[in-house]
Amino acid sequence: MSRIWVIALNTFKEAVRDRILYAILAFATAMIGSTFVLATIGAGSGEKIIRDIGLGFISLFGTLIAIFIGIGLVYKEIDRRTIYTIVSKPIHRYQFVLGKYLGLTLTLFVNVIIMTWALMGLIYIGEGLWDFRLFAASGMILLELMVITGIAILFSAFSTPTLSAIFTLSLFAIGRLLDDLRLFGEQYAGDVGRAVIRAVYYLLPNLGRFNISGEVVHGLPLSEVVSPMAVVYGFLYVTALLALTAVIFQNKDFR
Amino acid sequence: MRGVSVLWAGLFAVALVASVLVGRSLEVRGGGARLPDDPLYLPSATFLRYASLGYRHMLADFMWIRATQYFGSQLEARTRFQGRYQFLFPMLDLATSLDPQYIHAYRFGGLLLIVVRQYENAISLYEKGYASNPGRWEMPHDLGRLYYLDLKDYAKALQWWKITNELPGRPEYIPRFIPLLYFEAGQREIAIALWLEMYQATDNALIRHMIRGRLESFGVKVGE
Numbered sequence: 291m292s293r294i295w296v297i298a299l300n301t302f303k304e305a306v307r308d309r310i311l312y313a314i315l316a317f318a319t320a321m322i323g324s325t326f327v328l329a330t331i332g333a334g335s336g337e338k339i340i341r342d343i344g345l346g347f348i349s350l351f352g353t354l355i356a357i358f359i360g361i362g363l364v365y366k367e368i369d370r371r372t373i374y375t376i377v378s379k380p381i382h383r384y385q386f387v388l389g390k391y392l393g394l395t396l397t398l399f400v401n402v403i404i405m406t407w408a409l410m411g412l413i414y415i416g417e418g419l420w421d422f423r424l425f426a427a428s429g430m431i432l433l434e435l436m437v438i439t440g441i442a443i444l445f446s447a448f449s450t451p452t453l454s455a456i457f458t459l460s461l462f463a464i465g466r467l468l469d470d471l472r473l474f475g476e477q478y479a480g481d482v483g484r485a486v487i488r489a490v491y492y493l494l495p496n497l498g499r500f501n502i503s504g505e506v507v508h509g510l511p512l513s514e515v516v517s518p519m520a521v522v523y524g525f526l527y528v529t530a531l532l533a534l535t536a537v538i539f540q541n542k543d544f545r
Numbered sequence: 546m547r548g549v550s551v552l553w554a555g556l557f558a559v560a561l562v563a564s565v566l567v568g569r570s571l572e573v574r575g576g577g578a579r580l581p582d583d584p585l586y587l588p589s590a591t592f593l594r595y596a597s598l599g600y601r602h603m604l605a606d607f608m609w610i611r612a613t614q615y616f617g618s619q620l621e622a623r624t625r626f627q628g629r630y631q632f633l634f635p636m637l638d639l640a641t642s643l644d645p646q647y648i649h650a651y652r653f654g655g656l657l658l659i660v661v662r663q664y665e666n667a668i669s670l671y672e673k674g675y676a677s678n679p680g681r682w683e684m685p686h687d688l689g690r691l692y693y694l695d696l697k698d699y700a701k702a703l704q705w706w707k708i709t710n711e712l713p714g715r716p717e718y719i720p721r722f723i724p725l726l727y728f729e730a731g732q733r734e735i736a737i738a739l740w741l742e743m744y745q746a747t748d749n750a751l752i753r754h755m756i757r758g759r760l761e762s763f764g765v766k767v768g769e
Contacts, residue, residue: 332606333613335649339606346603466599497599504602508646 293381294389301393305359314358315401318351319408326412337417338507344409345424345503349431352402353462356435359397360442361454363390364539384536387443391532394439402432426516427506433524434500438462440531441495447538465497495527587635590642597643605644609654612636616657634658634666641670645677652683659695667691682712686719689726699729721752725759737765 305311325343329336364387367373376386406428413421441461445454464471468491475487505515588596597604615636619629637654641647651674658667668691674684689705692698703726710719720743728736737760744756744767757767 328606328610331613332610334653335606335609335647338647338649339610342602342606346600350600463598467595470595501599504644504646507602 294385294392297381297386297389298392298396301363301390302396305394305397308359310358311355311397311401314351314355315404318347318401318405321347321351322405322408322412325409326416329416337413340409340413340416341421341424341507342503344412345427345431345507348402348405348409348428349434349501349503351405352398352431352435353438355401356394356398356438357442357455357458357462360394360439361446361451361458363394363443364446365449365451365454383539383542387447387532387536387539391439391443391535394443395436398435398439399432402428402435423506423509423512426512427503430500430502430516430520433521434497436528437465437495437497437500437524437531440528440535444531444535444538447535447542461494462497465495466501467498468494468496469498496523499523587632587639590639593639593643601643605640605647605650608636608640608643609647609650612640612650612654613657616661630661630663633661634663634670637670638673641673641677648674648678648681648683652687655684655687655691659691664691664696680712682709682715685709685712686715693726693729699726699731702726703730728763733763737763741765741767 322344325340325347328343329339332339367376377383406424410420410422410424413419413424438458442454442458445457449457472487472491475484475491479487499517499520502515506512593604594601612633616630616633619633637650637658640650641654644650651670655667655670655674658664658670668688671684671688671691675681675688678684685705685708689702689709692705693702703723706719706723706726709715710723724736724739724743726736727733727739740756740760744753744760747753747756760767
């Protein structure tokens, strides 16, 4: 465990030193700040606009961080040949994968917290209250980002960063539309098509299950909005992704 | 080396100034037959729902802001053009299709449509809002108000305010208005019976005074 933690901390430090992270974070914070302007021209729905768009930006920029740092996690080590130093040490390859993943998850956690507090601070300035319900939405956003990171690191283990970014972005888009895809299949596809779509629906990550921002903003009770099964689903999916990455990495020949 | 830098800096300045000038000339040439701020094309709600990749609430907010901006820009252009506000309802429809729980967009959007006398569209928007949020009092309330104040259809107003009256959180004045609407809708006996019932049920001196005045105007005498 301590080995995994050492790699995780190193990955975190490396990510924190990455200029792309600061660029995305600064841009995200600026965009969240800009919702204040949008709220003033929202003709009375400013409170909703700040929350909707703020949470949207947290998710959007978190996804960018997860993808653009995630795709380079393993590939960079291979490209710089630092992987030889690592695999020659008494460390299992799965520990390396887990450490890398946890390091980026820690980075994302810190970023989501910073962005959520920025949004809450903005709401406090405008409305004079701390809206702690937003943490429920951003918690689920983090869970979604963990799944996206898992996908990014999986592709990173066997593909180039450009291809990994394309694959991960595609899976992100499909994952967000899976419910609609299933509905489409049920309405228009034949028996075989329906079976294929159903298989795809269950196999691919259903990222829509983590999207509760709208419900949180509309003030629905959190007990109805946050589903423990969605949280379990997220962790199980991440486990499956990491296991697959570990298998691929274990069988990879670094000569 | 220094000369090359100066050359690039000079090119940058010239290109920047030229782009500003060209931009300004494009602004002057624009206009034509199109209304200012008229959108050329509005995508369907279904398409936007897919294209938003789950960020549909955010998109609904942008569409709502766009609708209010459009209303303002058309207001400014009123002396020059006929057939204004043709995109107002489609924009509001889009915003509320992307976020069917967007109560403010139904209510304030409905008001904008009433202001520009698009009553049918306002009714559609309110009815859509009620269908999507059957537990909310706001849309039946606004429908009742539209039928009462603008369309003078008291039977319809009564129908919607009776629905409002059953919903949680409705304004406290609704029960007081229902007898009046019965009266306006030509159902005088029911109106008087409801006022009498209300008169006997309340201890509030002001409300009793108001109801007594109303009843007396219909020739019904009530004790103190």
